Amino acid sequence: MSDTYGNAFFHVVFSTKKRYPWLVTDDHQKRCWKYMEAIAREKGGTPIIFGGMPDHMHLLFDLPPALSLSDMVKNIKGSSSVWVKRELSDCGGFGWQAGYAYFPVSVSIIDRVKEYIANQKHHHKNISYEDEYRILLQKNKVAFKEADLWKD
Numbered sequence: 001m002s003d004t005y006g007n008a009f010f011h012v013v014f015s016t017k018k019r020y021p022w023l024v025t026d027d028h029q030k031r032c033w034k035y036m037e038a039i040a041r042e043k044g045g046t047p048i049i050f051g052g053m054p055d056h057m058h059l060l061f062d063l064p065p066a067l068s069l070s071d072m073v074k075n076i077k078g079s080s081s082v083w084v085k086r087e088l089s090d091c092g093g094f095g096w097q098a099g100y101a102y103f104p105v106s107v108s109i110i111d112r113v114k115e116y117i118a119n120q121k122h123h124h125k126n127i128s129y130e131d132e133y134r135i136l137l138q139k140n141k142v143a144f145k146e147a148d149l150w151k152d
Contacts, residue, residue, distance in 0.1 A: 012059040014100035021054035058117040
């Protein structure tokens with residue numbers, strides 16, 4: 001076989017530093033998501049849906065075989081952090097939290113994950129980001145220590 005084939009869909013979640021709501025306006029959010037999608041595409045990924053809230057992001061993308069997940073997330077977070085500080089007014093102190101959570105996504109549930117990300121505003125009427133993060137970790141059977149979750 002002369003090429004490498006496959007797909008690796010990931011749902012990635014991370015917050016702003018100290019979960020500060022930097023991306024308050026819909027315009028700021030949409031511009032940031034589009035920029036992040038462009039970075040993922042530039043690195044060879046296929047963005048499915050990027051979205052979130054003023055204090056956190058949800059990304060769903062197909063990772064290319066030649067790039068590690070950590071490199072993709074590092075590229076997206078690093079480039080977008082510089083972009084936000086440069087392009088969005090009143091965001092000079094902006095930064096992403098150091099860590100992130102990731103969850104492999106089966107092709108059979110991509111539509112459910114897309115809907116989940118698209119409905120973040122509705123979802124967060126009833127649940128905080130911190131509770132959502134814990135629930136996602138628990139549902140995906142990811143071991144964690146509560147004391148380590150919010151180190152910024």
